[in-house]
Amino acid sequence: MSAAVEPLPESNIKAVSVRRPRAVAPAAPGPLDIVQAALASGNVEMYREAVGLMKEMDAFAARKAFNNALADAKAELPIIEKNRLVAYDRKGGGETRYWHEDLAQVVDTVTPILSKFGLSHRWKLHGKPGEPVTVICVISHRDGHQEENDLSAGADTSDGKNPIQGIKSAVSYLERITLMASLGLASRRDDDDGRGTTPEAAEYVPPAGSISPDQVAFIRDELTAKGASEKAFLQWAKQKRIEDIPATHFGSCVNALTNFRKA
Template identity: 55%
Template sequence: MSAVVEMTPEPRRNRPVAAASPIDIVQNALKSGNVEMYREAVALFKELEGMAARKAFDNAMADAKARIPVIRKNRRVGFDHKSGGDRTEYSHEDMAEIARTVDPILSDVGLSYRFRVASPLNAPVSVTCVLSHRDGHFEETTLTAGRDDSGKKNAIQQVGSTITYLQRYTLKAALGLAAAQDDDGRGSEQEAEPETYTPPPGSITQKQVDFIREALEEKGASVTAFLQWAKVPRIESIPAGRYAACVNAIANFKKA
């Protein structure tokens, strides 16, 4: 007599379900024939794609900032004041030095930059630095300044000088670059400042402070006069919301 063995089926295990990709969502919506569902799926796809591109951009920026060294100030310039007094001298990094330093690093992490220039007749010059990542996300930094009529420049040279100036500063601002310290161009008023200071809440960052200091140096402008114009006791005290206005104002200063 043979025995009959009954097989008990194994309990069904929960298997992980693969999440649908954004393109799968769009394709399924298209197959459904529901126009509204398709529109929502496309909007979701674009949003997710944009988030991924922004994340890739931020990661590339973090990698680049970790590798970009302090930019060397390779140019020394000076000028005499029309009103007399001590000669102003300062050092700065030219566009070629900035590009030589950052271009290989940016290319390695998938970043690139380009400039958009606007110079309407009898109007200030505007330069926009467009910083882009290969995955599609980009950010823009714009500065505007009057034509540089210092020296004996003709009209074309005035525009060219301003464009070069704004290209350097928009790129530095976009990347958050710092230049090597140079105390020769700084006034005694800065050296007299205490070593420690706690800015009020909502003030600009230290990188923005350094950026404003360097811009004032390059223009040969008085820090004291600038602070009086800005109505703040120190550069570190400038509210974050006024940073762009201050940078644009300095860009429009005329060298003495």
Template identity: 55%
Template sequence: MSLPAENLRELGPVSHLPTVAAPMDIVRAALATGNVEMYREAVALAKEMDAFAARKAFDNAMADAKAAIPTIRKNREVDAGEKNGRQGPKYRFEDLAEIARTIDPILGEHGLSYRFKVSSEINQPVRVTCIVSHRAGHFEETTLTSGKDDGPGRNAIQQIGSTITYLQRYTLKAALGLAASQDDDGRISERTAEPEVYTPPPGSITQEQADNIRDALEAKGASVKAFLQWAKRDRIESIPADYYDACIAAINKFQKV
């Protein structure tokens, strides 16, 4: 947008024009003329310039942040179960908490943040929008929808919760441009429930302790299934907190034959 020539003439000779270094300088110069129309156009121009600067700052911050984000550790394993008499594959993926632990400090360093908007109306797909914002004011939205995850053993709230978690994970990855091709679960034609909806019994180990056990098992080359049989538990997260030290000690003593 540019100011009309007749309005520019009201500012006086070029030699008397103030140096315009920022959008607000344009607004002040127009305001000084007393011309209301020119002032309105100057304000509109200043808004366009601010929006352009904010978008540029957003793009630069996103580029710098993406360059700094490492490969995100896949900290979850899901068994696709049995279908048509055949055992489905197992796959690993990074859950939402692991993504957040990896990216949040990096995004913060570059003035970026994200939040989610969720919509789940009766008889309608679940809708999740990830909004990535920069401190300069520019933001962008990424939206995905999906039917409720009505797998076996889930009540209505769990169906919605599982779907929301799934969509949050994928809208965030899409908004940040994180590679989805590395997701093992992208090759599974029928999505299974997200483990994040599982609530361990009271007195269980923390998520950090569960991750430590998984890391220790992986470092020793030990089988998670065999470990769970030894611990008499169906999930690592359900191990009582009082057993944590004993579990770590047992894993450390393990020697693969």
């Protein structure tokens, strides 16, 4: 006779839970998967529709990436400070005098920030001799989406400019305005740009003991003649503006100008 099997004590019985693996949802087909499936089907019309859908989805993703990058860049783009004083005698008497931010000031400020977020800017030009010139500012993202803003103007004949100088001045002005408009930038001073007024409140007053207006003009003309960067010169001089340079430092500034080369 076989021996009886005694049951185990209840204290030695442990409940064992069995975990079932969670069902993993299949990945949604991507645009390329849809195109490949349509191609495999041999249906030409289905393939064309799939390619069109893929292009729409890619364009949507590129627009989204562009808008996100521009929003991130906007959080770091500063207010542009007007750094250039324009003053000249008007025909028929009177003087035009105003401050504005020059193109180099705007480009030097925005380019590193745009590049950080995969953005870039460029311009396209349109125009015929004797007609207004059109400047188109293009803001592009590395994923392929781009947006354009354009503006037209005639040659700038102020201050005795010849026709070529007038076109160059107009192009520079339009490049600056379209870039700032495309990025939603603002300038720090009250904007009297282009009004031809002479409000004394708009004129910057440098600190006491600074170099004279003639000395300011001399330094700026030398930098322009060399094609050198005013920003780099100001970094060397440790000043925000040329107008702020102490008169006692003018001699050393003149000597330093020989070392500045084209930017």
